[in-house]
Amino acid sequence: MLTIKNLNKTYPNDTRALNDVTLTLEKGMFGLLGPNGAGKSTLMRTIATLQLADSGTIEFDGIDVFKQPEELRKVLGYLPQDFGVYPKVSAEMMLNHIAKVKGITNSNERKSYVADLLNKVNLYKFRNRNLGDYSGGMLQRFGIAQALLGNPKLIIVDEPTAGLDPLERNRFHNLLSELGEDAVVILSTHIVDDVTNLCQNMAVFNDGKILVQGNPQGLSDTLNGKVFRKHIDKSELGTFENEFTVLSNYLRGGEFYVNIYSDNIPGEGFEPVNNDLENFYFYCINKKEAGEVAI
Numbered sequence: 101m102l103t104i105k106n107l108n109k110t111y112p113n114d115t116r117a118l119n120d121v122t123l124t125l126e127k128g129m130f131g132l133l134g135p136n137g138a139g140k141s142t143l144m145r146t147i148a149t150l151q152l153a154d155s156g157t158i159e160f161d162g163i164d165v166f167k168q169p170e171e172l173r174k175v176l177g178y179l180p181q182d183f184g185v186y187p188k189v190s191a192e193m194m195l196n197h198i199a200k201v202k203g204i205t206n207s208n209e210r211k212s213y214v215a216d217l218l219n220k221v222n223l224y225k226f227r228n229r230n231l232g233d234y235s236g237g238m239l240q241r242f243g244i245a246q247a248l249l250g251n252p253k254l255i256i257v258d259e260p261t262a263g264l265d266p267l268e269r270n271r272f273h274n275l276l277s278e279l280g281e282d283a284v285v286i287l288s289t290h291i292v293d294d295v296t297n298l299c300q301n302m303a304v305f306n307d308g309k310i311l312v313q314g315n316p317q318g319l320s321d322t323l324n325g326k327v328f329r330k331h332i333d334k335s336e337l338g339t340f341e342n343e344f345t346v347l348s349n350y351l352r353g354g355e356f357y358v359n360i361y362s363d364n365i366p367g368e369g370f371e372p373v374n375n376d377l378e379n380f381y382f383y384c385i386n387k388k389e390a391g392e393v394a395i
């Protein structure tokens with residue numbers, strides 16, 4: 101179990117990236133959903149022992165992350181947002197090297213371990229290809245392989261699907277979904293669908309604050325019957341924003357629509373919308389302050 105209590109971080113330029121963050125995560129996949137700049141990477145890097153907070157504590161299965169960073173690193177798998185690779189090194193050589201660093205000293209054992217990992221992420225066929233010649237999707241899967249080295253109990257994946265095509269993204273998701281079976285997996289993302297598809301639990305994070313935490317389906321159900329859409333002219337958007345709680349605006353079949361939040365049918369021409377996590381997410385971001393999220 102991962103327990104984060106009252107975590108605060110302000111950067112020297114006065115940006116408050118973490119504002120009293122308190123979270124408890126159990127085994128399984130947890131989605132940390134928030135817009136760019138919310139503070140997700142700061143939180144991920146802090147849990148991964150790469151930077152310190154100003155105050156607060158993080159504990160994982162009895163390990164005090166700030167006092168025993170070496171202990172945490174032994175059970176941690178981390179896939180950062182941007183990870184550099186040596187372009188002239190093959191995937192197999194690189195994993196072999198990392199495995200050595202992680203303490204698998206017997207070379208036969210290491211070889212079979214690396215082969216297993218490469219199979220798991222579907223890269224065995226390409227094991228001798230230089231990493232510089234891998235596609236974006238292959239690199240992400242390689243990133244997962246390196247994060248899985250040493251059977252980590254805590255796995256952190258930061259904004260993983262940016263730049264992947266739909267097929268690669270799908271493969272990557274299938275791989276991620278297997279990880280949660282025996283570990284705490286944190287998936288940090290701004291893509292709502294990734295959380296809907298993969299996570300048993302989640303939190304919405306904005307301006308360094310946890311706005312709400314729960315099960316994705318349960319959270320989106322809280323807005324049942326309270327989201328309505330209307331086909332409008334784009335030029336009317338400003339008026340609607342003044343009058344209603346507009347959650348989102350979008351094009352469907354070339355037509356312009358707004359989704360609005362309202363306790364009752366807001367007026368003529370509105371129709372109820374089947375709820376999904378995206379509406380809930382926009383609702384949370386719209387309300388901004390934790391106290392205003394009515395669940």
Ligand code: ADP
Pocket residue numbers: 111112113115116117134135136137138139140141142143
């Ligand atoms: P996210 O991962 O959700 O996009 P970040 O944790 O990267 O959010 O950033 C949170 C806020 O902190 C942003 O306003 C960002 O500009 C700022 N920030 C991040 N890293 C630094 C840093 N090293 N120095 C100063 N400000 C930073």
